[in-house]
Amino acid sequence: MIRALWLAAGLGLAGQAAQAGCADAPEPCEIETGIYHIELPQAENPPLVVFLHGYGSSGANVMKNRGMVDRLLARGYAVMAPAGAERVGRRGRSWNFYPGWEGRDETAFLTAVVSDAAARFGVDDDRVVLSGFSAGGFMVNYLACDAPDTFSAYAPVSGGFWRPHPVSCEGPVRMFHTHGWTDNVVPLEGRQLGGGRFIQGDIFAGLEIWRAANECLDNRPDGFSKTDQFMRRKWTRCAEGSALEFALFPGGHMVPKGWADMMLDWYEGLPGG
Known part of the structure; x- marks a missing residue:
């Protein structure tokens, strides 16, 4: 089946800490359509980073990446890691975003888990960054394209669109895309899978779609800048309230060291961030 062709095998997020569940409870939080893990900072009504795992991985594995999670918590953000849907006959979980696939409505699911966390834990559902790695990064792009007003900002890592690229997206977004120069799982140019039946999109073509959506x-x-290992470029002559920035780092298919602080610095520098 198509789902067997997903490229992003493994999350690449190792860590030492015990698995986080539903805040202080060991098991994940559960709603009707799925589960999520969450950790909370020492603050009331905190903003939230929702981080989507890669193909075949899990929310529990996201929370094991203590280098990322602890930095987000230290900055005062709650950290949520929802679980992709289980795949019938396959091991692991992933996200339902490929055009034409049937399955869980992921926009509805992700909206529901954020609403649940707001009701249970008091997170600020008006200040939510949706992020994700690899297949999770693809999910971020497709959700932002189809329903840009769902969350306040989007920050995919190592994931874009599939070919054929979307003709257009629904409207302006606030987008911070991070990618590795030597990524060979999701190359910048994309790659073919399944004997050419499925083709990852070109990351720079995706940026062109976002420039059009943002009316640049x-x-x-x-704008050009450098933050540690990250080479950054941005477009600011765009629709009011939008934002678009791209950060390239020299490594491969991973969530790079320093990403969490760089992304939050970007987000907090936005109007209302």
Whole structure:
């Protein structure tokens, strides 16, 4: 089946800490359509980072990446790791975003888990960054394209669109995309799977789609910077309230060291961030 062709095998998120469940409870939080893991900072009504796992992985594995999770918590953010849907006859979980697939409505599911966390734990559901790695990053892109007002910002890592690329997206977004120069699982140019039946999209073509959605006046970036290992470029002459930035790092298919602080610095620098 198509789902067997998913490229992003493994999350690449190792850690030392015990598995986080439903805040202080050991088991994950559960709603009608799925489960999620969450950890809370020492703050009331905190903003939230929702991080989606890669193909075949789990929310529990996301929470084991203490280098990322602890930095987000230290900055005052709650951290949620929902679980993708189980795949019949396959091991592990993934996300239902590929055009034409049937399955769980992931936008409805992710909206529901955030609403549940707001009711249970008091997280601020008006300040939510949706992020994810690999297949989770693809999910972030498709949700942001189809329903850009669902969350306040989007920060995919190592994931974009599949070919054929979307013709257009619904509207302006606040998007921070991070990718590895030597990523050979989701190369910048994309790659073929299943004998060419399925083709990952080109990351730079995806950025062009986002520039169009954000009504940017020019394809050319108007801002360049460097943060540690990250080479960054951004487009600011775009629709009011939108944001678009791309960070390239020299490594491969991974969530790179330093990503959490860089992403939050970007988010907090946005109006209302």
